[in-house]
Amino acid sequence: CGLPVSNRLGLDKEVKGMLAFFNKLGKLMYHTDPSLSEVVVLRPVELLIPAFTKIIRDHKELHQSAETAAAARDFPYEWRQLVDQALLDTQLLGVLWKEYGQHTRVLLQLMHRFGLSVPLFDASEARGGKEVFVVPSLLEDDSRPGSDLPADCLSFFLVFTIDPRLTDRDLMVAYREDMGRFMPMGLFSRLLGKAVAWSQATQGKSPVLSKHRADISFGKQRFVMEELVGTRCIRVRVAVDNPKIVMSRLEMLAGQVIRECMPKLSCFVMVPSTKALGVDEEPQHLVNLAKLVARKPTWSEGVLLGDECLDEGQIQGRFDAWLPSMGLREEGYDVFFSYRQGKGDSNIVEM
Incomplete structure (x- = not known):
């Protein structure tokens, strides 16, 4: 391959290094993904464009x-x-x-x-x-408002950034403040694909998809996911009483997308600073949910949100729909596991 054989690297690493070098120069196409690592495309334009445009x-x-x-x-x-x-x-x-x-x-x-x-x-x-x-x-553009969603549906926002310092900034920020947001092209469609796949796995209703909007269900948990190009984030409107199920699953799926193709990206959940927000209403301020939860030990001392100082009861009342469960649920459980110790379980319990 024109490179000296090095006992330290070996021929295999040298060849891959050469291919990666010429790939960066645009002379050929080579990717290190496991599914493509054995493939070299010498004339990408001649092969790929005619194939893809079919x-x-x-x-x-x-x-x-x-x-x-x-x-x-x-x-x-x-x-x-x-x-x-x-x-x-x-x-x-x-x-x-x-x-x-x-x-x-x-x-x-x-x-x-x-x-x-x-x-x-x-x-x-x-x-x-x-x-x-x-x-x-x-996918076609769909500018229809979510008029068929209940008026009391709740919204949360998935915000992305490549600046690790962003998550350490203020607890509450203005909705249209830039905040270093960054949402690469293709991220929404990849998240959409994973959300639809999970919907299929949970036997949700057939999704309604468009270029920037998706109406999906996780089982009986219906939500509308929308890419907001102007503010570089994703808004999710949840049409169920317990939106945490949808929120946690989408946050996990977004993490999978990031690990697969955008490892330097960070994702975090933000919720409106006010409890009531209309279906098509734009929030004034957003609260970093993870940061709010991390401050729980100091809730009793009050939490400043702009001009307000909320006590623990006010925080629970305003953000209860999003906060992790702190005790037993009153409305029941989807699944409940009961465990009874037997004679053969003593060693396990002692561990």
Whole structure:
């Protein structure tokens, strides 16, 4: 490969180093992801653009081709899913990417790598060897307000930053204050994909998806997730009495997205400083929930939120919907485990 063999590095590391170097120069394409580490694309533009544009195009009006006609004829249901809902079934690839043959799997992995498609998971379909993906570029814009949500629904915000000092700033900030927010392109669509996959796993209702908005359910827990491009954050409106279930799951899924493709990004939850907030009302101030919870030992001394000083009871009353449970719940449990110690359990209990 033109590099000296080093006993310290070995040929394998030297070759990968060379490929990474030429990848940065734009001479070829090479990625270290486990699914792509054995693949080198020498002419990316010639290979990828024609392949990707067979899927990412205006299927409703223009660009009708022999492949799209064949796909619509052979797989009518799957084709309508792609055109109307931006859901790509891998069965279509056998027609749309017929000329690429054995490279189909690699092309699909590259689409995932660039955020052009987002994997979904459905246990019943996976057992049949069927895979479905969201193609965010095919989702339509949806500017409809959440008028069908109950008036008393609650909102929280997912805020992202690459500045680690941001989480150490004020407990409460103005909603439109910049705060060093940063939300990369593709983050919302990746989070959307994971949320839809979890909805499928919990047998939630069929999601309604658009480019910047998604109406999803985790089981019976319905919520609307919206990308706010102007303020660089995600607003989630929750239409259930216990929004913490949705909040904790989305925070966890956002963490997964960050670990997979944006490791230097941080995510934290912020909630409106006032308890009541209309469905389409914009908050004046946001409170960092994790920071508020971390201050619990000093709640009895009062917590300053702008011009207000809230005592412990006021904090509980205003933010109870978001605060972690501090004791037994009065309204019951989804699952309750009862444990009784037996003779054979004494060693475990002593541990």
